[in-house]
Amino acid sequence: MKITGIEIEQYLLPLDPPFKAAWDPMPRKNFASTLVFVHTDAGITGVGSGDLMMGLQGHEHLFIGQDPFDIERHHQIISNIDFHYGRCWPLDLALWDLIGKATNQPVYKLLGAKNQEIYAYASTGEMVTPEVRAERALQFIDQGFKAMKIRFHHKDVREDIKVVESVRKAVGNRLEIMVDANQGWKMPWDTDRVWDLKKAIEVGRELEQLNVFWLEEPLPCHEFEAMAKLRDKVEIRIAGGEMNRNWYDFREMNRHQSLDVYQPDVALSGGITGVKKIAEMVQANGAWFSPHTWTNGIGVLANLQLALGVSNCPFLEFPYDPQAWAIERRDFIQAEPLMIDNNGLLRAPAKPGLGFELNREAIMKYRIHHAYVGETE
Structure with a gap:
């Protein structure tokens, strides 16, 4: 051929x-x-x-x-x-x-077939009021999700923490909560300051009190040593790496033990071929591999295939924040939009290849x- x-x-x-x-x-x-x-x-x-x-x-x-x-x-x-x-x-x-x-x-079988299914966490994209985010969190529970991620980006981080407080009060222990600080990288026109190590420690300790599952991208993506220091100072898991483009970034993060959760995206940095090697490297060092998936539905499926093939992490990112980011928007080029089952699981596609039709x-x-x-x- x-x-x-x-x-x-x-x-x-x-x-x-x-x-x-x-x-x-x-x-x-x-x-x-x-x-x-x-x-x-x-x-x-x-x-x-x-x-x-x-x-x-x-x-x-x-x-x-x-x-x-x-x-x-x-x-x-x-x-x-x-x-x-x-x-x-x-x-x-x-x-x-x-x-x-x-x-x-299906690709996951060619990659190792470690899992047949994985829990998806609803990865939200907008900043909304604490009341609206709490209401949407309850809807996630009704749909079967076992976890969700909240985005931070208010000028005053205390406003972000109020959102987490509102969600935790509404859901109790029925939903794991992740937080994405979005401090790792910037849009071309974004000139706002990012957090320093002391700010990240302060926020991490606040989120520990709210039983947050992990804190994502609390520092710029190249500050490998600072992220390792942050891990030593807080009990909460530290996640990142979604926009690190080079394999040697992950080698250095792995050497410094910068992260608990590594998030390279197969559609953005390395493809399935390269990210599989990164996943195996960091998992051998005791960390989790849970890829970033915020591209489109085919990108979600490609990362799902690799996660099912090799990952030890209990959760995979599922970009979903209706109605602003509904699956009909994310998956518009697919014949069948991807959705969790009633138990919050994404199951292995049965079709060969990545498992979709256009x-x-x-x-x-x-x-x-x-x-x-x-x-x-």
Whole structure:
């Protein structure tokens, strides 16, 4: 089998009302998704998504005529593209989707099949009043969720803590609560100051009193030693790493024991091929691997496949904050949106590959760009 063509399509879903992400002061009026298709002479096509694929166009010829199973070779080339241009890791996801379809196996079985199911935590995206967040938390319980994540980003962190207090009072011990401080990275136009170590310690100790399960990204993502000091000062678990792009960042974090929970996203940093190695490394050192999944539904599925394959963590992120971030928005390019069962579990997809079909009507309606490079071009 050999690769005969690579196709890239981009889509833009209008958002009305806009999505007001806690980490972004600019309301989002559109949601962009990109698909990459890898075609073969065997008639099998792998499909990946999760990031905008800036940088791949002009380099497709490096894959044409190659064996799709040469995954380490392809991973090195995508790493080189990442260094020079941008994140093209959805191509790695498409290759794994293709390999799964060629072997008639879901990807998680090819990766180790450690789990058949995993609890999802509802990962909220907006900042709302304490009362509204508490009401939505009760709705999560009714839907079957066993955990949720609350975003911080008020100017005064005491306002953020009031939200956690309100949710804890409403849910009691029926729901685990994670907190995302969103201090690890910034949007291009964000010039606000981030927390220092003393602030992170102060907040961590406050959240301990509210029985918070983990505190995510309390410090900039490159402050490996400071995060290790924070772990020594507080009892709460420290999570991070969602936007660290290089494998050696995770090597250094692992060496310093910076985190309790490592969160590289296969769609953003390393693909399934690279993140599997990171997961195995940090888990061998006693930490958890629970990937960031906030791209689109196909990105969630790709991270789910790896988590089911190798992860020891009891929870996986499930981006979900209706109605602002409902699954119909997140999964608009999929024929079947992904949702938990009544017990709060995400179960292993039965279909080969990553386990999804495309919503043909939606991708025709919202497509804004198409490009193809291949032997029959």
